[in-house]
Amino acid sequence: MSGHFVNGVPIYFSDPRRHYHGISAKTPTWFSAQGGVYRCREAGGLRQNVAIKKYLVVEKENQDPETFVMPKELVENEIYTMTKCAPHPNILRLHGVHIYKDHIFLVMPLCDGGSLQQYCFDNRVSLSQMVFILKGVSDFGVISMNPTADSSVEEAGVMLFWAPEVCEGKIINRKADIWALGIVVLEMLNGGKAPYEDDHMEEEDPIG
Incomplete structure (x- = not known):
């Protein structure tokens, strides 16, 4: 169940792996400057394909110094902006957000046409x-x-x-x-x- 909503988008405080297949892959499907993006599929419901952006927001002990830690306030700003701009035909709609342990996951429609x-x-x-x-x-x-x-x-x-x-x-x-x-x-x-x-x-x- 979602904890609360931001401009109509549900925020979940749970492990997204319970709801989506593919997020456990060792290597992201696509790389971005701040984190990895995974091609996933819903575990239930319509079983539609989605893209999930995974951000590490808390620095871990013995962490690889090359690993990028995204400032949490920037992720929160991204969530707020995406929800504030929707609905717009040229901006992807944010389906939901999962906050779990050291990561924040943004669930979005899958656009597989490449960059x-x-x-x-x-x-x-x-x-x-x-x-x-x-x-x-x-x-x-x-x-x-x-x-x-x-x-x-x-x-x-x-x-x-x-x-x-x-x-x-x-x-x-x-x-x-x-x-x-x-x-x-x-x-x-x-x-x-x-x-x-x-x-x-x-x-x-x-x-x-």
């Missing part, structure tokens, strides 16, 4: 095609509903999409979102490769 980057790599994309390609937004891991934010505090995401003010640790607003959107458009037109893409960028300190 936008892979689609652009496999297909030549023109501006006229974009409206038919962008079917849904699913990753809200570092989104903010505030009109402004302090980038020195909320520094997150992929560096390739950072606006200059983010790199400088300044207060940011919607202009930083427009910059990131522009990078996505250029990435689509460039076969899935973002401008100035460099494999070593993530290893450098952009702030100094």
Whole structure:
């Protein structure tokens, strides 16, 4: 049974493995910057396929230093944002949330068409095609509903999409979102490769 609801989405304080097959897999079906995404199937009911995003939110003893621990407040923000934006035809609806031990699990519809980057790599994309390609937004891991934010505090995401003010640790607003959107458009037109893409960028300190 669900403990409570957030904007109509049930929050469960139970082990999702009791309700879904596939979440126990050693390796995620897909990897994201903050956690793994698993292709799962309901154990009962309609037995539909779903995608479950798994976040580690509590650091464990003797944990691999390479393991990413997602700040709990960012997961809570993602949950709130997804529920607040629904229903929207281009935003995935959150089916439910499971909070269990050291992890938080987000249950969403399964979209098995691959990533936008892979689609652009496999297909030549023109501006006229974009409206038919962008079917849904699913990753809200570092989104903010505030009109402004302090980038020195909320520094997150992929560096390739950072606006200059983010790199400088300044207060940011919607202009930083427009910059990131522009990078996505250029990435689509460039076969899935973002401008100035460099494999070593993530290893450098952009702030100094």
